[in-house]
Amino acid sequence: MSRIRVAVIFGGVSNEYETSLLAASSVINNIDKEEYETICIGITRKGRWLYYPGTAEEIQYDRWSENSDCIPVAISPDPNRKGIIKLENGEASFSKVDVIFPLLYGKNGEDGTIAGILRCTGIPFVGSELMASAACMDKTYTRMVLGYNGIKTSNWRMMFRNELCVLDERCRQYCEELSYPIMVKTANFG
Numbered sequence: 008m009s010r011i012r013v014a015v016i017f018g019g020v021s022n023e024y025e026t027s028l029l030a031a032s033s034v035i036n037n038i039d040k041e042e043y044e045t046i047c048i049g050i051t052r053k054g055r056w057l058y059y060p061g062t063a064e065e066i067q068y069d070r071w072s073e074n075s076d077c078i079p080v081a082i083s084p085d086p087n088r089k090g091i092i093k094l095e096n097g098e099a100s101f102s103k104v105d106v107i108f109p110l111l112y113g114k115n116g117e118d119g120t121i122a123g124i125l126r127c128t129g130i131p132f133v134g135s136e137l138m139a140s141a142a143c144m145d146k147t148y149t150r151m152v153l154g155y156n157g158i159k160t161s162n163w164r165m166m167f168r169n170e171l172c173v174l175d176e177r178c179r180q181y182c183e184e185l186s187y188p189i190m191v192k193t194a195n196f197g
Contacts (some may be wrong), residue, residue: 010044012132014082014091014104016121017066018050021113022196025069030110032067046091046104048080056080058093061075080189082107086129107132113196118144147194162186165194 017031019025035045040170047059049071057072057110058080065071079094090103107130109121116162117134119141125132134140142148145166166174182189 008030011017012044012046012103012105013038014046014048014071014107016048016107016109016111017051018052018071019111019113019115020050020054021111023112023116024052026112027110027116028066028069028071030112034108034110035063035066041181046102048082048091058091072130082124082128082130084127086127089128089130094124104130106130109134111143145194146192 015031015034017027019027021027025032027124031047035047036044047061047066049057049059049066051057055153056079057077059071060072061071061074065074069075071077081092081094082104083090083092088101089105090101092098093102101158107125109116109125109132111117111121114120117140119135119137119139122132122137122140124172135143137185150160150163162185164177164185166177166181170177
């Protein structure tokens with residue numbers, strides 16, 4: 008029986024690039040190699056998609072994109088051709104993929120962007136669909152959806168960027184309205 012071909016996608020333009028590299032190297036090192044064949048697709052910090060044929064260690068220590076065997080790659084958008092297209096020396100070659108395992112965090116990853124792209128390909132993928140990813144990436148929207156559906160959450164407040172001119176005033180107000188401990192997080196980052 009042939010192994011299941013898993014395309015592991017890692018890296019990206021997100022501020023959580025390093026987290027993605029650690030997750031990808033862990034998955035690659037721990038996947039059952041008798042059952043799964045891994046195909047690595049790295050996305051550089053500048054957004055280039057590259058087929059990467061090297062080791063998980065090079066990914067972990069962010070040396071993967073220096074590998075001279077990296078070549079440009081794209082995921083086939085044609086649901087009848089489920090796989091990747093490698094571009095080398097002006098020639099395109101196709102490789103079948105059974106499932107995609109995106110390990111992309113933050114922007115262009117867990118915000119639903121990659122889920123939308125992958126949905127168009129018809130290739131099964133690991134993770135949430137576009138709407139769930141997008142709603143959960145933004146903590147404000149998550150709270151609104153949970154509240155609308157009667158799911159209790161801790162008390163919270165939202166502040167917009169244009170309110171930074173009154174930051175001290177808002178901090179005093181929110182500290183009076185909420186009980187300690189108080190956690191401050193950006194709405195759209197990890």
